[in-house]
Amino acid sequence: MEKNDTMTAHNYMVDFTITDTEYVSPDVVLLKMTPADSKVQLKEMNIRPGQFAQVKTPDNATFLRRPISICFVDLEQNKLWLLVRNAGNGSRAIMNSPVGATLNIILPLGNGFGMEICGDTPLLIGGGVGCAPLLMFGAHLKANGITPTFLIGARNKDFVLLEDKLSVYGPVYVSTDDGSYGDKGLVIDNHILKEKFSSIYTCGPLPMMKAAAAIAKEKNMPCEVSLENVMGCGIGACLCCVEKTVKGNVCVCKEGPVFNITQLLWQN
Amino acid sequence: MAELGVKIGNLHLNNPVLTASGTFGYGEEFADFIDLNSLGGFIVKGTTLEPRQGNDYPRMVETPSGMLNAVGLQNKGVDYFIENIYPRLTEYTSEIIVNISGSAVEDYAKVAEKLNALPRINAIEVNISCPNVKTGGMAFGTTTTGAAAVTKAVREAFDKTLIVKLSPNVTDITEIARAVEAEGADAVSLINTLMGMAIDVERQKPYLSTYTGGLSGAAVRPVAVRMVWQVHKAVKIPIIGLGGIMSGRDAMEFILAGATAIEVGTANFINPKVTVEIVDYINEYCQRHGVSDINQLIGII
Ligand SMILES: Cc1cc2nc3c(=O)[nH]c(=O)nc-3n(C[C@H](O)[C@H](O)[C@H](O)COP(=O)(O)OP(=O)(O)OC[C@H]3O[C@@H](n4cnc5c(N)ncnc54)[C@H](O)[C@@H]3O)c2cc1C
Ligand SMILES: Cc1cc2nc3c(=O)[nH]c(=O)nc-3n(C[C@H](O)[C@H](O)[C@H](O)COP(=O)(O)O)c2cc1C
Ligand code: FES
Numbered sequence: 001m002e003k004n005d006t007m008t009a010h011n012y013m014v015d016f017t018i019t020d021t022e023y024v025s026p027d028v029v030l031l032k033m034t035p036a037d038s039k040v041q042l043k044e045m046n047i048r049p050g051q052f053a054q055v056k057t058p059d060n061a062t063f064l065r066r067p068i069s070i071c072f073v074d075l076e077q078n079k080l081w082l083l084v085r086n087a088g089n090g091s092r093a094i095m096n097s098p099v100g101a102t103l104n105i106i107l108p109l110g111n112g113f114g115m116e117i118c119g120d121t122p123l124l125i126g127g128g129v130g131c132a133p134l135l136m137f138g139a140h141l142k143a144n145g146i147t148p149t150f151l152i153g154a155r156n157k158d159f160v161l162l163e164d165k166l167s168v169y170g171p172v173y174v175s176t177d178d179g180s181y182g183d184k185g186l187v188i189d190n191h192i193l194k195e196k197f198s199s200i201y202t203c204g205p206l207p208m209m210k211a212a213a214a215i216a217k218e219k220n221m222p223c224e225v226s227l228e229n230v231m232g233c234g235i236g237a238c239l240c241c242v243e244k245t246v247k248g249n250v251c252v253c254k255e256g257p258v259f260n261i262t263q264l265l266w267q268n
Numbered sequence: 269m270a271e272l273g274v275k276i277g278n279l280h281l282n283n284p285v286l287t288a289s290g291t292f293g294y295g296e297e298f299a300d301f302i303d304l305n306s307l308g309g310f311i312v313k314g315t316t317l318e319p320r321q322g323n324d325y326p327r328m329v330e331t332p333s334g335m336l337n338a339v340g341l342q343n344k345g346v347d348y349f350i351e352n353i354y355p356r357l358t359e360y361t362s363e364i365i366v367n368i369s370g371s372a373v374e375d376y377a378k379v380a381e382k383l384n385a386l387p388r389i390n391a392i393e394v395n396i397s398c399p400n401v402k403t404g405g406m407a408f409g410t411t412t413t414g415a416a417a418v419t420k421a422v423r424e425a426f427d428k429t430l431i432v433k434l435s436p437n438v439t440d441i442t443e444i445a446r447a448v449e450a451e452g453a454d455a456v457s458l459i460n461t462l463m464g465m466a467i468d469v470e471r472q473k474p475y476l477s478t479y480t481g482g483l484s485g486a487a488v489r490p491v492a493v494r495m496v497w498q499v500h501k502a503v504k505i506p507i508i509g510l511g512g513i514m515s516g517r518d519a520m521e522f523i524l525a526g527a528t529a530i531e532v533g534t535a536n537f538i539n540p541k542v543t544v545e546i547v548d549y550i551n552e553y554c555q556r557h558g559v560s561d562i563n564q565l566i567g568i569i
Pocket of ligand 1: 064067133
């Protein structure tokens with residue numbers, strides 16, 4: 001893709017050392033890491049909520065890197081947080097990295113969530129590890145005087161992710177498939193959706209995002225979604241990650257992963 | 269420092285390291301990671317006469333030590349390239365080579381003619397692995413007549429260095445190499461991707477929207493090295509070797525087999541700095557082996 005004026009952010013390739021690893025559900029690990037070279041400061045990278053990283057899998061577990069959302073950046077401690085779900089060889093190798101191990105990461109990639117559509121009462125909907133970028137975004141909103149409402153979905157009680165961390169920035173509502181916690185059923189059937197919000201931001205499984213987008217459209221709320229198309233390079237060089245938009249095929253890694261639903265052709 | 273400069277037709281490269289078309293965008297995507305001027309040159313995305321949207325998603329899947337792609341030559345067309353991209357690229361001092369594609373012989377010639385007028389474009393690479401719509405979609409590059417016809421037409425339209433990029437999906441690649449040499453190609457580059465396929469057995473569907481796609485990455489390297497070695501024995505024009513080069517060591521494998529220069533493709537996705545690491549390695553290799561000039565090592569096998 002040719003360089004677009006809105007995307008002039010610098011990309012870095014950095015070795016990180018894992019400092020903390022914690023199972024936050026039976027198949028998801030929260031990894032915290034700091035640049036192996038302490039001179040490398042995350043605050044100088046201008047990382048925005050909704051951007052992602054391309055992680056090289058340890059011991060060449062896979063041939064290509066794996067895209068993972070930036071969950072949070074702790075500027076004080078110079079730490080990057082990634083929330084990783086066991087989805088296959090690559091993610092498993094990343095999530096099993098022990099404290100002290102090194103991960104080579106390219107970041108920050110793509111465009112994050114936009115503030116233009118936000119309004120005073122945004123609703124942030126996350127399904128599964130789709131909650132990851134909502135943490136950094138929630139913190140960013142709060143710092144800008146906006147209190148977001150979070151709605152998160154999970155299979156059951158044990159799989160609910162980041163609830164305590166998200167609740168620092170705004171109220172959290174939960175839906176579980178089996179009703180073992182919060183509302184029973186799909187995220188988009190949660191009772192909180194009966195209330196009025198100024199905008200919707202969502203990240204998670206495609207059917208969930210499509211359903212959320214349908215609700216946003218019906219209620220005339222602006223909405224942004226974060227897509228997870230399969231990626232080759234993550235930096236706009238291979239054109240493998242395309243999504244059909246009103247502007248034609250565009251790279252999700254470069255012009256996304258976050259898109260306003262008015263740009264997408266998936267209203268089917 | 270060993271002498272790393274090499275010559276391809278009339279093209280002088282500061283070192284033998286180029287980038288493979290379709291894997292390096294327009295170079296700019298890598299400017300945050302490397303100094304583009306430290307490469308011998310870079311070969312930009314496949315360019316066609318008219319804009320192309322490419323194939324439907326999904327376009328790629330990882331396979332053992334490689335990947336399959338079915339991008340389908342998505343690009344904004346040669347006129348857009350000339351007006352909007354070329355001016356930006358002229359700020360770099362290394363050679364810019366444009367890779368061109370077409371679905372008819374005349375399309376190739378028209379694109380080549382337009383590029384011939386650009387002062388900073390000293391070479392083009394002609395991708396003959398494209399389907400020829402007039403002959404029912406069989407790739408130009410799979411027959412000697414098809415490959416020769418494209419080369420002849422482009423040769424008439426382009427008077428600077430002409431590189432023809434060969435398809436490995438043939439019975440005897442040396443035949444095709446000889447055919448394009450006879451029509452005036454200044455060099456050949458090989459290999460393009462190997463046709464492959466992968467199926468998601470749980471969903472019982474092919475991974476790619478097009479079913480089949482092009483295999484690249486480390487998995488193809490032994491096939492590529494073999495073909496470079498064979499073609500080196502068959503033609504007099506210089507060879508640019510590529511296919512699965514992941515490191516400096518791999519690049520040397522191609523040079524020893526007969527490549528005057530090399531291209532780095534899929535490896536850029538994994539390590540965006542790999543090209544400059546390869547330049548450093550080749551220099552170090554020459555010193556370690558007591559060779560003052562890389563040209564002394566080309567095709568010694
Ligand atoms: C922008 C973006 C942000 C993401 N954020 C997160 C996150 O924060 N946490 C998280 O756990 N996961 C995230 N993912 C998904 C994660 O990238 C995949 O789960 C991972 O790549 C799977 O690789 P694997 O080797 O473990 O599994 P595989 O066995 O290779 O594949 C399992 C599944 O993952 C998909 N997948 C495989 N390779 C890729 C690839 N190169 N790019 C995208 N998808 C792929 C496949 O389509 C398949 O459905 C994100 C994906 C994208 C595109
Ligand atoms: C995503 C992708 C896109 C490609 N696009 C082109 C193209 O437009 N024109 C072309 O001649 N080759 C194209 N190729 C082929 C590469 O230039 C190269 O020949 C091939 O990938 C083998 O080298 P590698 O294993 O180092 O990647 C493409 C390859 C990939 C992976
Ligand atoms: S993943 Fe390569 S262009 Fe988006």
